[in-house]
Amino acid sequence: MAFVSVADLLGPAEAGGYAVGAFNANNMEITQAIVRAAEAENSPVIIQASQGAITYAGLDYIVAMVRVAADKSKVPIALHLDHGTDMEQVERCIFHGFSSVMYDGSKGSLEDNITLTRRVIELARPRGISVEAELGKIGGVEDNVSVDEKEAMYTDPDEAERFVAATGVDSLAIAIGTAHGQYKGEPKLDFERLDKIRRLTGVPIVLHGSSGVPDDAILKAVSLGVRKINIDTNIREAFVWAMQAAMEKNPKEIDPRKLLGPARDAATEVIREKIRLFGSSGRA
C-alpha cells in the first residue's frame, strides 16, 4: 500500500471516535516493530521521525525503510516529520518522500507561528501532504518549571481558535500538562482546556509526551477529541531494557541480532498495547 497522509488517517479516527498512534522511529528495528504491531492489530499507524532521527539515520534511509514497510503492508501507514522547527528540514521532508509534516513554531510569537505554518501548508497541501502545528509549549520533564510556569505554557483556547482559522491547519498539537520524556510523578491533564480548544477549533487534536500518561487519562483525552497520540519514551524504554537484559543474560554475546532481536520484540509488544488502548485495533 502506498503512503497515506496523517489527515487521511485522522478523518476516519474522527468518525470512529478513536486515536491513531504516532510512534517515533530511529532505526530499522523500531520501524519494523511499529509495522509488526500495526499489522498484528490490523490498525492504521503513523511512523514519525524527529529531526534528531533524521540526523542519526539519514533522510533517505528513513524514507526508504518506511516505504519498503508500507509497500509490503496491508495496513495504511503515514510517514510524518515530528517537531520540524527548521524550515529547510521541513521542505526537504515535503520534497523527499514524507506524507505528512509537523511544523513546530511554538517557540516563536503567535503571528510568526501563523505566518510560517501557512507557508508550510502552501507547500505541502498541493502535494497531498498534511500539516500538524503546535500551539503552547510542550516541555520536557527535565525543564524544571513550577506549576504556575507550566500553566503559562499551556495552549490558550482563544489563541487556538484564531490560529486554526488563520492557518487552516490539519491538526493541532496542544499543551495541556503532558511533557516529553519519563515523568517523575503522575501527569495531570487539563481536560477542561482540551474540551474548550476542541470545541473552538474543530480540528483533530494531537497529544505529545504521551508515554507514562495513565490509561484512564488517555481514554478521557480520546473521548474529548484527541486523534493522534505520540509515543517515543515508552518504546525507547522497552527497546533498551530488553537489550540490556539480553546482554546481562549472555555477556559474551557478540552477535548484534541476538541483542537487537529481543529489543525489537519488546518494542512490538509495547506498541501493540498502545494501539489497543487508543482504540484503533481492527480499523485498518
Ligand code: G3H
Ligand atoms: O518529541 C520528541 C521525540 O521524543 C523525539 O526525540 O528529538 O530525541 O529524537 P528526539
Ligand code: 13P
Ligand atoms: P514521549 O517521548 O514522552 O512519548 O513523547 C513523544 C512525542 O511527543 C514525540 O513528538
Ligand code: ZN
Ligand atoms: Zn512531541
